[in-house]
Amino acid sequence: MAGQRWKLALLQMDIAIGEPERNFAKLESLLHEAVSHDTLPDVIVFPEMWNTGYALDRIQDLADPYGERTEALLSAFSRKHGVNIIGGSIAEKRDNGVYNTIFAYDRQGNRAGDYSKIHLFRLMDEEKFLQSGDRAGELQLDGIPAGMMICYDIRFPELARKLALGGAQILFVPAEWPNPRLHHWRTMLMARAIENQMFVVSCNRVGVSGTTEFFGHSMVIDPWGEVLAEGGETETIIRAAVDLSEVPAVRSKIPVFEDRRPSLY
Numbered sequence: 272m273a274g275q276r277w278k279l280a281l282l283q284m285d286i287a288i289g290e291p292e293r294n295f296a297k298l299e300s301l302l303h304e305a306v307s308h309d310t311l312p313d314v315i316v317f318p319e320m321w322n323t324g325y326a327l328d329r330i331q332d333l334a335d336p337y338g339e340r341t342e343a344l345l346s347a348f349s350r351k352h353g354v355n356i357i358g359g360s361i362a363e364k365r366d367n368g369v370y371n372t373i374f375a376y377d378r379q380g381n382r383a384g385d386y387s388k389i390h391l392f393r394l395m396d397e398e399k400f401l402q403s404g405d406r407a408g409e410l411q412l413d414g415i416p417a418g419m420m421i422c423y424d425i426r427f428p429e430l431a432r433k434l435a436l437g438g439a440q441i442l443f444v445p446a447e448w449p450n451p452r453l454h455h456w457r458t459m460l461m462a463r464a465i466e467n468q469m470f471v472v473s474c475n476r477v478g479v480s481g482t483t484e485f486f487g488h489s490m491v492i493d494p495w496g497e498v499l500a501e502g503g504e505t506e507t508i509i510r511a512a513v514d515l516s517e518v519p520a521v522r523s524k525i526p527v528f529e530d531r532r533p534s535l536y
């Protein structure tokens with residue numbers, strides 16, 4: 272057990288639109304690269320909708336039924352290598368439609384949690400093709416309370432605050448966040464970390480899909496808002512270490528959670 276320090280590996284990958292076979296092959300190769308390093312990561316994270324990309328007009332046919340293929344891969348991999356996985360998000364097909372869902376696994380290969388994106392992004396027509404989740408993304412990894420949000424969700428500070436009030440010390444954010452909104456991406460991720468005094472770990476894709484460019488810039492931000500690691504604009508694995516004891520230290524230095532006045536707002 273890694274205790275209060277975690278080594279992270281963020282798989283900042285390109286995604287082939289509408290080509291699950293290529294994306295599964297790419298992901299498997301990056302997962303093997305992530306654990307072939309001299310230091311084994313404690314948590315591996317990857318981007319949003321990595322199995323299909325935004326092939327929304329064909330998503331009913333392409334989505335993974337109940338995430339079974341994804342679960343078979345990620346559960347076995349996490350158990351074999353003794354790592355936790357925040358499995359990006361996938362297009363997940365259920366009887367009543369397709370969801371944008373994160374599946375997370377612990378070191379034993381057990382499902383540690385799942386979360387389906389609540390806020391569907393109208394600028395990319397998500398609400399026309401996807402169903403929205405109906406609960407926040409809470410989980411525990413190695414006994415550490417954590418939260419999950421997806422991409423557009425970071426524009427809703429209420430959701431991050433709810434997760435922080437529920438105890439989350441670290442927030443994982445898989446994304447497909449495109450150009451030209453790098454300023455929004457960086458600023459809001461830092462704000463969510465600072466206002467909630469928690470780590471924020473975001474994994475964005477790179478590459479081009481149709482006319483949309485994705486800039487990467489996956490980030491690891493500490494509870495003081497300092498950027499510990501940030502990706503460039505190409506496919507890579509970003510590695511960083513976090514010391515989770517910084518969360519209570521920052522929360523006692525500026526006791527924001529004790530000073531809240533929720534009865535007034």
Ligand SMILES: O=C(O)CCC(=O)C(=O)O
Nearest residue numbers: 392422423447448449452
């Ligand atoms: O909010 C944004 O600017 C980007 C959101 C997005 O691309 C998404 O949620 O897929």
